[in-house]
Amino acid sequence: MTAAALYDRYRRVLAQEHLPCAVVDLDAFESNIDTLLAPARAAHKTLRPATKSLRCPELLRRIAERGDGVVRGLMCYAVAEAAWLVEQGFDDLFVAYPSCQPSDARTLAALNAGGATVALMVDDAEQLPCLETAAREVGCAIPVLIEVDMSWRPLGGALHVGVRRSPLHDVDAALALAERIAGSEHLRFRGVMGYEAQIAGLQDDNPFAPLMNGPKRLLKSLSRGPVRALRQSLAQGLKERGIPCPVFNGGGTGSIHWSPGDEALTEVTAGSGFLDSHLFDYFVGVELQPAAFFAVQAVRRPASNIVTCHGGGWVASGEAGADKLPRPWLPEGLKLLDLEGMGEVQTPVVVPAGTRIALGDPVLFRHAKAGELAEHVTSYLLVRGDEIVGRAPTYRGEGECF
Numbered sequence: 001m002t003a004a005a006l007y008d009r010y011r012r013v014l015a016q017e018h019l020p021c022a023v024v025d026l027d028a029f030e031s032n033i034d035t036l037l038a039p040a041r042a043a044h045k046t047l048r049p050a051t052k053s054l055r056c057p058e059l060l061r062r063i064a065e066r067g068d069g070v071v072r073g074l075m076c077y078a079v080a081e082a083a084w085l086v087e088q089g090f091d092d093l094f095v096a097y098p099s100c101q102p103s104d105a106r107t108l109a110a111l112n113a114g115g116a117t118v119a120l121m122v123d124d125a126e127q128l129p130c131l132e133t134a135a136r137e138v139g140c141a142i143p144v145l146i147e148v149d150m151s152w153r154p155l156g157g158a159l160h161v162g163v164r165r166s167p168l169h170d171v172d173a174a175l176a177l178a179e180r181i182a183g184s185e186h187l188r189f190r191g192v193m194g195y196e197a198q199i200a201g202l203q204d205d206n207p208f209a210p211l212m213n214g215p216k217r218l219l220k221s222l223s224r225g226p227v228r229a230l231r232q233s234l235a236q237g238l239k240e241r242g243i244p245c246p247v248f249n250g251g252g253t254g255s256i257h258w259s260p261g262d263e264a265l266t267e268v269t270a271g272s273g274f275l276d277s278h279l280f281d282y283f284v285g286v287e288l289q290p291a292a293f294f295a296v297q298a299v300r301r302p303a304s305n306i307v308t309c310h311g312g313g314w315v316a317s318g319e320a321g322a323d324k325l326p327r328p329w330l331p332e333g334l335k336l337l338d339l340e341g342m343g344e345v346q347t348p349v350v351v352p353a354g355t356r357i358a359l360g361d362p363v364l365f366r367h368a369k370a371g372e373l374a375e376h377v378t379s380y381l382l383v384r385g386d387e388i389v390g391r392a393p394t395y396r397g398e399g400e401c402f
């Protein structure tokens with residue numbers, strides 16, 4: 001379908017809707033589910049969706065249903081979120097970011113004592129006593145995973161290329177923490193997470209910083225070997241110490257064609273690719289379809305080639321830069337003004353010659369990050385073909401804010 005025909009379709013579909021609104025196109029969403037699951041299925045691995053990149057229980061359910069055995073559990077971002085998802089009927093969760101709050105530890109203890117499996121990520125022995133205290137109080141063992149740093153650290157660690165998360169940079173440090181956990185009466189060693197952010201999260205072909213694309217591709221390819229070697233040594237080390245490792249998680253949307261092939265991993269994660277926010281346009285070999293967008297109305301015409309939309313904002317987190325702004329998507333060829341960008345209540349866009357936008361028409365934008373779109377709306381309109389077939393509440397629409 002051409003961009004013009006697609007815009008015409010969405011304009012008809014949204015004609016009676018109040019704007020701004022956010023839309024998930026189910027045909028594109030399902031195609032992305034199939035694309036992301038295929039490498040995991042071929043490698044006989046399971047895929048654990050990252051909830052932070054969706055924040056909408058109905059979309060998580062649809063992924064699990066279509067996943068048909070390949071999708072297993074959820075990777076959550078907060079303990080309160082995991083507790084709420086258990087109430088919604090989900091199980092086999094892990095929270096992939098540490099928490100040191102006693103209230104979170106008590107929540108985890110209660111969830112696991114109640115029969116759910118909800119593990120917490122740790123990477124430091126200092127995080128453990130709080131969990132052990134809460135587990136002792138209810139007489140259970142809290143499952144924990146350890147996160148091992150998968151950054152590329154050449155020159156004996158003098159250089160650090162990757163994210164700043166876990167202090168566990170090598171096998172010895174990771175195994176020492178695993179042994180400490182395995183030896184605790186109130187903790188249960190659930191496994192390892194080794195997220196290769198410098199491979200899965202770094203674009204190959206970012207038009208906003210073209211000079212960096214070559215160096216980024218080089219460092220991605222240089223870091224693949226060390227990532228694989230470190231994971232392999234960890235799996236081997238745990239085996240030699242007789243510590244079972246039921247979960248070994250890695251990967252993300254940007255590495256979905258590579259990570260499932262790593263033998264050490266039992267599962268991979270993906271999230272953003274299901275909705276395909278625009279930062280994932282700049283990965284080579286990850287062919288996804290835009291499945292989520294938001295629509296604002298054109299309300300004024302300050303110049304013959306500019307329309308100004310009501311609303312906007314919705315800038316993504318991370319290192320500040322033009323790539324974190326939403327991208328005008330349809331009609332094709334619209335451009336933001338450098339001096340105004342995405343305004344919060346008003347957003348002007350330059351309209352290319354030959355394109356006509358009537359006042360009142362929707363202008364469609366794609367968010368840079370998939371999950372953050374859900375923080376701005378209470379529901380997603382679910383569209384299939386020319387029809388709105390449902391409304392899926394986001395976390396916000398359910399009255400939740402994690």
Ligand SMILES: Cc1ncc(COP(=O)(O)O)c(C=O)c1O
Nearest residue numbers: 050053195252253269270271272
């Ligand atoms: C621990 C972890 N795993 C996997 C991912 C990949 O998620 P996505 O597919 O949304 O990029 C992320 C994203 O930040 C993450 O933090």
